Amino acid sequence: MSDGEQEPGSCYVGVDVGTGSVRAALVDQRGMMLAFAEHPITKWEPQFNYHEQSSEDIWAACCVVTKKVVQGIDLSRIRGLGFDATCSLVVLDKQFRPLPVNYEGDFHRNIIMWLDHRAISQVQRINETKHSVLQYVGGMMSVEMQAPKLLWLKENLRETCWEKAGHFFDLPDFLSWKATGVTARSLCSLVCKWTYSAEKGWDDSFWKMIGLEDFVADNYSKIGNQVLPPGASLGSGLTPEAAKELGLPVGIAVAASLIDAHAGGLGVIGADVTGHGLICEGQPMTSRLAVICGTSSCHMGISRGPIFVPGVWGPYFSAMIPGFWLNEGGQSVTGKLIDHVVQGHVAFPELQAKAAARCQSVYAYLNSHLDLIKKDQPVGFLTVDLHVWPDFHGNRSPLADLTLKGMVTGLTLSQDLDDLAILYLATVQALAFGTRFIIEAMEAAGHSINTLFLCGGLSKNPLFVQMHVDITGMPAVLSQEVESVLVGAAILGACASGDFPSVQEAMTRMSKVGKVVFPRHEDKKYYDKKYQVFRKLVEHQKEYSAIMNED
Numbered sequence: 001m002s003d004g005e006q007e008p009g010s011c012y013v014g015v016d017v018g019t020g021s022v023r024a025a026l027v028d029q030r031g032m033m034l035a036f037a038e039h040p041i042t043k044w045e046p047q048f049n050y051h052e053q054s055s056e057d058i059w060a061a062c063c064v065v066t067k068k069v070v071q072g073i074d075l076s077r078i079r080g081l082g083f084d085a086t087c088s089l090v091v092l093d094k095q096f097r098p099l100p101v102n103y104e105g106d107f108h109r110n111i112i113m114w115l116d117h118r119a120i121s122q123v124q125r126i127n128e129t130k131h132s133v134l135q136y137v138g139g140m141m142s143v144e145m146q147a148p149k150l151l152w153l154k155e156n157l158r159e160t161c162w163e164k165a166g167h168f169f170d171l172p173d174f175l176s177w178k179a180t181g182v183t184a185r186s187l188c189s190l191v192c193k194w195t196y197s198a199e200k201g202w203d204d205s206f207w208k209m210i211g212l213e214d215f216v217a218d219n220y221s222k223i224g225n226q227v228l229p230p231g232a233s234l235g236s237g238l239t240p241e242a243a244k245e246l247g248l249p250v251g252i253a254v255a256a257s258l259i260d261a262h263a264g265g266l267g268v269i270g271a272d273v274t275g276h277g278l279i280c281e282g283q284p285m286t287s288r289l290a291v292i293c294g295t296s297s298c299h300m301g302i303s304r305g306p307i308f309v310p311g312v313w314g315p316y317f318s319a320m321i322p323g324f325w326l327n328e329g330g331q332s333v334t335g336k337l338i339d340h341v342v343q344g345h346v347a348f349p350e351l352q353a354k355a356a357a358r359c360q361s362v363y364a365y366l367n368s369h370l371d372l373i374k375k376d377q378p379v380g381f382l383t384v385d386l387h388v389w390p391d392f393h394g395n396r397s398p399l400a401d402l403t404l405k406g407m408v409t410g411l412t413l414s415q416d417l418d419d420l421a422i423l424y425l426a427t428v429q430a431l432a433f434g435t436r437f438i439i440e441a442m443e444a445a446g447h448s449i450n451t452l453f454l455c456g457g458l459s460k461n462p463l464f465v466q467m468h469v470d471i472t473g474m475p476a477v478l479s480q481e482v483e484s485v486l487v488g489a490a491i492l493g494a495c496a497s498g499d500f501p502s503v504q505e506a507m508t509r510m511s512k513v514g515k516v517v518f519p520r521h522e523d524k525k526y527y528d529k530k531y532q533v534f535r536k537l538v539e540h541q542k543e544y545s546a547i548m549n550e551d
């Protein structure tokens with residue numbers, strides 16, 4: 001088909017594998033979602049900081065949701081399929097069967113999830129090498145990336161896993177392999193999580209230096225020696241077996257995948273903002289920051305040239321948008337932290353009961369409860385003496401310090417619903433202060449950002465959005481389609497089908513502005529003071545740690 005022309009009625013299937021569930025959508029060429037389905041996936045936490053999943057369970061969930069979204073539609077309209085997923089590590093043997101990543105030998109659990117922190121000692125040793133590839137992950141490798149996890153497997157499960165392993169996939173690449181039988185990896189996953197360089201390829205000296213010379217010896221066949229840009233069409237498209245399982249036509253185009261945060265970036269960052277009164281109108285896309293907020297939050301900023309931001313992942317070339325460099329800031333637990341704080345409070349059963357009685361989510365209930373108790377002051381002012389440091393699972397950016405812990409100051413003996421609501425508010429604010437901290441680091445290094453583009457589960461929470469806007473002082477754009485990560489996955493399918501000449505073109509055509517939220521500038525002074533406290537909290541935490549570690 002000629003550039004930019006689509007068959008009338010053409011549509012694309014996007015599949016998004018998040019931490020807690022798999023979602024699918026049927027999306028048309030204007031980016032409108034015609035159908036949506038969601039299915040939960042199983043997670044195991046066999047020990048503290050160990051998080052595992054099953055690739056078979058995830059694939060089965062992909063099949064359930066995909067079949068649902070195409071039910072009753074003319075299948076000949078479907079021109080492409082795109083996957084995105086969390087950056088978890090999937091391990092298969094030489095015959096592509098699951099291999100256990102655990103001491104128990106449970107074959108179902110063949111995925112080390114992205115948030116798993118078992119490889120702390122391994123990542124410390126990797127960072128001590130000061131190898132030059134580390135410059136491209138913010139100067140410090142994260143325990144959530146793949147090299148430390150692979151080293152952990154070699155050092156801890158040598159016979160049961162490492163020696164039997166034939167294939168190590170990032171989850172997005174596992175899905176595209178399942179659909180097509182093609183083992184090519186996406187540039188996105190290899191660059192962002194595996195130290196691959198879009199310009200120079202693998203660096204043998206890195207793998208040798210960290211004790212994983214095995215990969216060099218077999219020419220990287222286990223971790224990927226064929227690399228494709230996200231959105232490229234894979235092999236001969238959907239295999240007959242996968243087509244039957246997914247309920248889709250054989251041979252439709254399947255795209256090289258993206259990590260979920262990057263798909264979210266694709267789904268939101270290219271929208272035409274004309275007429276919304278935004279400062280980024282008429283400015284390059286580099287003035288926009290996509291913030292994908294689900295279990296974790298990822299802050300995706302792009303630039304024309306490489307920008308090295310200490311503690312912020314990247315710069316990664318062409319890992320999200322072709323031709324652009326990407327910096328990825330992040331907070332490892334955001335949605336998970338809010339859930340943790342709320343569910344762990346003694347008033348949670350009361351909250352659940354009251355929310356259920358009103359047929360509301362607990363978050364909608366808490367937001368309206370805060371509106372009741374705020375009286376005539378802005379809601380954010382309820383936390384004048386309650387402050388939270390949100391790194392309950394270490395700091396991803398910009399401090400890149402996995403030893404950091406959460407802090408709360410200002411606790412009282414109160415155990416009621418007001419207390420829970422205010423603690424929830426302080427937690428949401430702390431996450432927004434974390435975003436401000438990341439943006440400041442990115443700007444200090446050369447980024448120039450003025451507008452947020454939010455998506456992911458937390459962007460459905462108006463309080464979370466308003467706090468991000470008020471605390472950063474930047475307006476936030478919410479997409480017309482709430483599930484923008486799925487639009488990003490569908491954009492991949494659309495590109496693979498050949499219906500769009502480029503990812504940029506598909507992005508501009510398929511992502512649409514829904515709502516814009518502007519900051520309440522009159523509250524700035526208050527939030528600036530709270531931000532000062534926020535920054536002091538971590539200084540104090542470091543002081544406590546130094547005192548305790550003194551001889």
Ligand SMILES: Nc1ncnc2c1ncn2[C@@H]1O[C@H](COP(=O)(O)OP(=O)(O)O)[C@@H](O)[C@H]1O
Pocket residue numbers: 017018019020021293294295296334335336338339361363364456457458460461
């Ligand atoms: N309607 C909602 N209101 C408030 N918070 C929500 C809502 N839906 C989801 N969330 C929050 O978003 C988080 C999950 O986001 P999601 O994007 O579904 O995660 P993931 O992609 O990691 O599976 C949850 O932890 C929850 O805190």
Ligand SMILES: O=C(CO)[C@H](O)[C@H](O)COP(=O)(O)O
Pocket residue numbers: 018019020085086087088114192259260261262293294295296297298328330
């Ligand atoms: O590291 C990441 C992206 O690079 C994400 O944090 C990870 O993939 C988990 O995503 P989510 O919070 O949407 O489940």
